[in-house]
Amino acid sequence: MTVSERGARERMVFSAAQLIRREGVAATGMREVAAHAGAPRGSLQHYFPGGKEQLVNEAVEWAGRYAGGRVARFLAALPEPTPSGLFAAMVRQWTDEYASAGFAGGCPVAAATVDWAESTVSTRAAAAQAFATWTGPVARALTDMGVPEERAGALATLMVSALEGAILLARAEQDVRPLATVATELGPLLDAAVRREG
Amino acid sequence: MTVSERGARERMVFSAAQLIRREGVAATGMREVAAHAGAPRGSLQHYFPGGKEQLVNEAVEWAGRYAGGRVARFLAALPEPTPSGLFAAMVRQWTDEYASAGFAGGCPVAAATVDWAESTVSTRAAAAQAFATWTGPVARALTDMGVPEERAGALATLMVSALEGAILLARAEQDVRPLATVATELGPLLDAAVRREG
DNA sequence: GGCGCACTATGACAGCGGTCATAGTACGCG
DNA sequence: CGCGTACTATGACCGCTGTCATAGTGCGCC
Numbered sequence: 001m002t003v004s005e006r007g008a009r010e011r012m013v014f015s016a017a018q019l020i021r022r023e024g025v026a027a028t029g030m031r032e033v034a035a036h037a038g039a040p041r042g043s044l045q046h047y048f049p050g051g052k053e054q055l056v057n058e059a060v061e062w063a064g065r066y067a068g069g070r071v072a073r074f075l076a077a078l079p080e081p082t083p084s085g086l087f088a089a090m091v092r093q094w095t096d097e098y099a100s101a102g103f104a105g106g107c108p109v110a111a112a113t114v115d116w117a118e119s120t121v122s123t124r125a126a127a128a129q130a131f132a133t134w135t136g137p138v139a140r141a142l143t144d145m146g147v148p149e150e151r152a153g154a155l156a157t158l159m160v161s162a163l164e165g166a167i168l169l170a171r172a173e174q175d176v177r178p179l180a181t182v183a184t185e186l187g188p189l190l191d192a193a194v195r196r197e198g
Numbered sequence: 199m200t201v202s203e204r205g206a207r208e209r210m211v212f213s214a215a216q217l218i219r220r221e222g223v224a225a226t227g228m229r230e231v232a233a234h235a236g237a238p239r240g241s242l243q244h245y246f247p248g249g250k251e252q253l254v255n256e257a258v259e260w261a262g263r264y265a266g267g268r269v270a271r272f273l274a275a276l277p278e279p280t281p282s283g284l285f286a287a288m289v290r291q292w293t294d295e296y297a298s299a300g301f302a303g304g305c306p307v308a309a310a311t312v313d314w315a316e317s318t319v320s321t322r323a324a325a326a327q328a329f330a331t332w333t334g335p336v337a338r339a340l341t342d343m344g345v346p347e348e349r350a351g352a353l354a355t356l357m358v359s360a361l362e363g364a365i366l367l368a369r370a371e372q373d374v375r376p377l378a379t380v381a382t383e384l385g386p387l388l389d390a391a392v393r394r395e396g
Numbered sequence: 397g398g399c400g401c402a403c404t405a406t407g408a409c410a411g412c413g414g415t416c417a418t419a420g421t422a423c424g425c426g
Numbered sequence: 427c428g429c430g431t432a433c434t435a436t437g438a439c440c441g442c443t444g445t446c447a448t449a450g451t452g453c454g455c456c
Contacts, residue, residue, distance in 0.1 A: 008433090024313025026224035030414065042434040045415075052414065106312055113370045114304055115222025115313045127370040157367065157379045164366050165359030172311045172325040181355045189387045206403090227443060240404040243445075250444065 009047045011037040016059035021108040025056055025116040025123075056112060057126040063108040064130025071137040081145055083194065084187035086138070087159050091183040094167055095176045103174045106167055109134075135160050146194040155193055162186055207245045209235040214257035219306040223254055223314040223321075254310060255324040261306040262328025269335040279343055281392065282385030284336070285357050289381040292365055293374045301372045304365055307332075333358050344392040353391055360384055 015037035019028040030052055034041045048055045074089035075081050097105070109130045117124035139156035143149050162182045169178035213235035217226040228250055232239045246252045272287035273279050295303070307328045315322035337354035341347050360380045367376035 022316050024222060024224055024316075026222055026413095027313060027317065029412080031412095040434050042436080046433060104316055109370070110366055111312050113366050114309050115225060117369060118220050118302055119225065124370060124372070128372070131367055131370055154379045154383055157364075157376050158360065158383045161363030161367055161376055161380050162356065162360045164363035165361065166355075166363075168308055168311055168362050169329055169355065169359055171315060172307070172322060172329055174322070174326070178355050178359055181352045182359050185352055185356045185387075189383075228445090229443085238404050240406080244403060 008037070008039045008043055012039050012043070012047065012055070013058045013062050015039075016055050017063050017108045018105070020056065020059055020111050021063075021105040024111050024114075030055070053120055053122060056116060056120075057123055060109055060112045060123065060126040060130050064126075064133040067109075067130070067134040068137045071134075071141055075141055081141070083142055083145055083147065083155070083190035086141055086145075087163075087186060087190055088183050090159070090163055091166070091179050094163070094170070095179050098170060098176050098179075103171050106171055107164060110164055110167070131160065142190075142193070148193070148195055151193050155190060159186070159190070206235070206237045206241055210237050210241070210245065210253070211256045211260050213237075214253050215261050215306045216303070218254065218257055218309050219261075219303040222309050222312075228253070251318055251320060254314060254318075255321055258307055258310045258321065258324040258328050262324075262331040265307075265328070265332040266335045269332075269339055273339055279339070281340055281343055281345065281353070281388035284339055284343075285361075285384060285388055286381050288357070288361055289364070289377050292361070292368070293377050296368060296374050296377075301369050304369055305362060308362055308365070329358065340388075340391070346391070346393055349391055353388060357384070357388070 012033055016028065016033045019033060019036060030044055031041060033055065034044055044055070045051075048058075070090075070093070071086070074086055078085045078089065109127050112123055113127045117127055135153070135156040138159060139152040142152040142155055147155060163179075166178040166182045170176055210231055214226065214231045217231060217234055228242055229239060231253065232242055242253070243249075246256075268288075268291070269284070272284055276283045276287065307325050310321055311325045315325055333351070333354040336357060337350040340350040340353055345353060361377075364376040364380045368374055
C-alpha cells in the first residue's frame, strides 16, 4: 500500500517481463530480476513468497493486461478505425521497437509458453489467461467496427497468431519483413469482414 | 560413416529437437539428451565437440529440413493441390499431434528463437536458416499452383507466421481451436491468390 | 602381436540456480 | 520507551549444468 510497495514490487514484475522476453524464462534468474529492477534481493522472497513461479506468472499476467490495454490506445489514435488499421498499429509497435532498439526481445507470453509452460502448470494457465485478455479487446474492437460477432473472435485469434508468428520470424531473421508482410497481406481480409451497411 | 554413427549421432540430434520443443533450450540438459537417445554420455563430446551450441544448432537445422521436407509429402497427398489444402495439411499435422499426444510440444525452431537466440548468435542464424528452408518449399509450391511469384513468398511467410502463432496459442489454451481457426480463416485468402487462367 | 583409430566411460570441477534461515533496519503507534 | 510490522541484508545449502581430463574398450589393418 505504501509508495515503495507500488514501486519496488511493480518494478520487479516489469523487469521480470523485460528479461523474460529477451532471454527466456529459464535463463532469467531471480537475482538478475532484482538487479535489473534496482530492488534489493531480500525483497524477492518478501513480495513473492511463491518463488519464481509466482513472479513469472505475475509477469505474464502483466504482459497480457498491457497488450490488452494497448488495443484501446491504438483505436483512439486511429482517425477512422478499421480492422486493418488496428492490425497495422499492433504490428507497427513491433516494427518500431525493432527498428529503434534491435531485435533483442519478443513477447513475454510467448516465451513463457514455449519454455516454461510444460513444467509449470500455473504458468501455462497464466499464459492462456494473458492471451485471452489480449484477444478479448481485439474481438470487441472488431465487432464495434461492424464485424459480425461470430467472426470477430476468430479474426482476433488470427491477428494475434499471425503477429506472434511474425515476431518470431522477425527475430530469427533480424528483419522486420515478416511483420510488414503479415500486415499488408492480412489487411484486406480483415476489412472485408466488416458488414457493409447501406 | 559406420552404422553406429548414423545411429547414435542422428538419434541424439533428434532427441535434442524433441526435448527442446517440449522444455525449451535452456531447460534441456546434455545428459538428458544422451539419456533420451539411449546414447552414451561420452559420445556427446565425441560427436559434438562444439558443445551444446553445436548440438542445438544441428537440432534446429534438422527441424528446418524436416518441416521443409514435409511440404512435398503434403502436396503428394492432396488429390488436387490448392493453397488452402496445403495450409490445412500443415495445420492438421499439429492438430493430429495435439489430439493424440497432448499439448506437450511446440516447434523447436520457435523454442530456439525465443530462448536461446539472444545469447548465442550461431543459433539465431540457424533458426533463420531453418525458417528459410521451410518457407522456401512452401513458396515454391504456391507458385506451382499458380500464385504469382511476387506474392508467393509473402503468403508463405504469412502461412508460417500464422501457424507458429496458432501453435503458441493452442499450447497455452490446451485447445486446438486456434489452429482450426487460422486454417479456416486463411484458406479463402490463399486460394484467391491463385492466378485465374482461362 | 602391435598400432591406430573411433568410440565409450567416469569422475571432477567450477559456476550458477532457486530457496531457506537468520538477522538486521526503519518506522509508525500507543 | 517498547513493540510490532514492513522491508532489507547476507550467507549458506544443495542440486544441476556444461565442460574438461583421463582412461578404457573394441576392432580393423598391417
